[in-house]
Amino acid sequence: MRAERRAGWLLSAPYAAFLLAFSAYPIVFALALVMMHWDLVTRPSFAGADNLTLLAQDARFWQAVGNTFVFLAIHVPLQIVTALVLALALNRPMWLRAFWRAAFFLPVVISGAVVAILWNALYATDVGLINAVLARVGVGPVPWLTDPLIAMPAIAIMVTWKNVGFYVIIYLAGLQYVPKSCQEAIELEGASAWQRFRHLTLPLLLPQTVLVVTLSTINGFQLFIEPYVMTGGGPLRRTFSVVLYMYTNAFSYQKMGYAATIGVALAVIIGAVVAIQRRLIGQAEAM
Amino acid sequence: MRRAGRVALYLALALAALTFIYPFLWMASSTLKPPGEVGTLALIPDHATFQNYRIMWGRAPFGRALLNSVFVATSVTVAVLILGSITAYAMARLTFPGRHALNLATTAVLLVPGQLTLIPLYTLVVQLGWIDSYSALIIPYLFNATAILMLRQFFLQIPQSLVDSARMDGMSELRILFSIFWPLARPPLAIVAIFTFMGSWNEVLWPLLVVRDQRIMTLPQLLTVFALGGGAGTLGVSLAAAMVLVVPVVIAYMFLQRFFIESMAGAGVKG
Numbered sequence: 373m374r375a376e377r378r379a380g381w382l383l384s385a386p387y388a389a390f391l392l393a394f395s396a397y398p399i400v401f402a403l404a405l406v407m408m409h410w411d412l413v414t415r416p417s418f419a420g421a422d423n424l425t426l427l428a429q430d431a432r433f434w435q436a437v438g439n440t441f442v443f444l445a446i447h448v449p450l451q452i453v454t455a456l457v458l459a460l461a462l463n464r465p466m467w468l469r470a471f472w473r474a475a476f477f478l479p480v481v482i483s484g485a486v487v488a489i490l491w492n493a494l495y496a497t498d499v500g501l502i503n504a505v506l507a508r509v510g511v512g513p514v515p516w517l518t519d520p521l522i523a524m525p526a527i528a529i530m531v532t533w534k535n536v537g538f539y540v541i542i543y544l545a546g547l548q549y550v551p552k553s554c555q556e557a558i559e560l561e562g563a564s565a566w567q568r569f570r571h572l573t574l575p576l577l578l579p580q581t582v583l584v585v586t587l588s589t590i591n592g593f594q595l596f597i598e599p600y601v602m603t604g605g606g607p608l609r610r611t612f613s614v615v616l617y618m619y620t621n622a623f624s625y626q627k628m629g630y631a632a633t634i635g636v637a638l639a640v641i642i643g644a645v646v647a648i649q650r651r652l653i654g655q656a657e658a659m
Numbered sequence: 660m661r662r663a664g665r666v667a668l669y670l671a672l673a674l675a676a677l678t679f680i681y682p683f684l685w686m687a688s689s690t691l692k693p694p695g696e697v698g699t700l701a702l703i704p705d706h707a708t709f710q711n712y713r714i715m716w717g718r719a720p721f722g723r724a725l726l727n728s729v730f731v732a733t734s735v736t737v738a739v740l741i742l743g744s745i746t747a748y749a750m751a752r753l754t755f756p757g758r759h760a761l762n763l764a765t766t767a768v769l770l771v772p773g774q775l776t777l778i779p780l781y782t783l784v785v786q787l788g789w790i791d792s793y794s795a796l797i798i799p800y801l802f803n804a805t806a807i808l809m810l811r812q813f814f815l816q817i818p819q820s821l822v823d824s825a826r827m828d829g830m831s832e833l834r835i836l837f838s839i840f841w842p843l844a845r846p847p848l849a850i851v852a853i854f855t856f857m858g859s860w861n862e863v864l865w866p867l868l869v870v871r872d873q874r875i876m877t878l879p880q881l882l883t884v885f886a887l888g889g890g891a892g893t894l895g896v897s898l899a900a901a902m903v904l905v906v907p908v909v910i911a912y913m914f915l916q917r918f919f920i921e922s923m924a925g926a927g928v929k930g
Binding site: 373376377378379380381383384386387388390391393394395396397398399401402405410412458461462466467470471472473474475476477478479480481482483484485486489490491492493494496499501504505533537538541542590593594596597600601614615618619622623628631632635636638639642 | 668669671672675676678679680682683685686689697699700742745746748749750753754755756757758761764765768771772773774775776777778779780781782783785799801802807832833857860861863864867868879880882883886887894897898901904905908909912916917919920923924
């Protein structure tokens, strides 16, 4: 089929060209940039291992990595629990089901920039909505974004709130495959609701949990707009994320080689963390 | 379930729903409050005023940013639908050497974290002279791997007999795609359209890198710059600017929420 072959090439050529220019080239060039000093104005110069040694010794970079792990340690478990609880609550025929689902999903469709600006207002120490509510029950005022120990957890809670609707949908899809007959059988055996959940529902939802862990981890490593808008990375750089640090190096310091090195390192860290998580979950399942 | 249990469940759900909806309602009402009132919990302002909107509109080119956002998101969405369908059609229905490689490359692209390519893409755009231009905001988004894989999956299921008889009638491949495949592919096309438009509409990191000229800024970028640079002055003004970005989305979401949920959840899982 000569004609078909020609049509195939013709129709896929624009995409092939696009892939080369905007995917393949940047991937290769990222690795090249690791060995360059380049401020975008003067000619790039060969840097050898400079960027890598700098990265290894750069306390700010490692602090940003550490901050991200603090974020993940709070965000990922919280995301699993909240998504699972809401999905289990919705997993039955009920009044206004579509409305509840739509309400939980609402923040997912809103721009991260808006959510950050909105939560900046909600978290404000003196005039914020959250402290106003807490004051009613005699708590506070909590310095949400200005206390070095509270700021990152506060951002993690906010991101969990923004994304939970997305993960509720994943769990709801998984819950459709928990067979009713199993539920009833185990109930007849006299299992309590908690035992049913612990020994039937939770193991059957493992694929969804793996997905939630993976996606929320990858998403967590992309943390940028929230600290950029809400804290500028502070207080005491405790909310400085890796992407924010990369952005700062590229945009404010014009250090393309070093910024690209941070990007490559981040990609490696993401790959390693996701691989380790999958192994751990696999082992937990085998037990 | 027991009656008390049901009541408790609905109460808990209502409370949960309130934590997702109330902040947005509070945001909307705060934009109508004078500065002294913003910190209050009440939804109905004591002295409603459009002052915040007037200040916001006067201080930064929000009308222009709104048009930029509409233009960029629409261009990207139309391109992803048309170019993505053409590519997906070739990958699904035409046999040619290189097809398999293209398929593999598309899957591989989805596995590469965006942070890896962000800086090299930025330097590429600088070298192409696209800084402060719509090209920088549109061209790197012309094709979308998730969209191509989704459409390809759908196109694979369309019976070959339809294609054969159309070819017999002398239809070109592009006509087969747009007059036979497209009408059948409305649901996946709608899904692709929603997640592409929303992705472009909400994107902020990339514009922050490649655009510095206020006249080219999209709405989320101008909003961020405005809120950060202290241009807003008061909270009410910042929130008023945020409303411009949110209101069109929320209105579309109210009417099409089922499609939004399916589209954005599906794209996230596949992407």
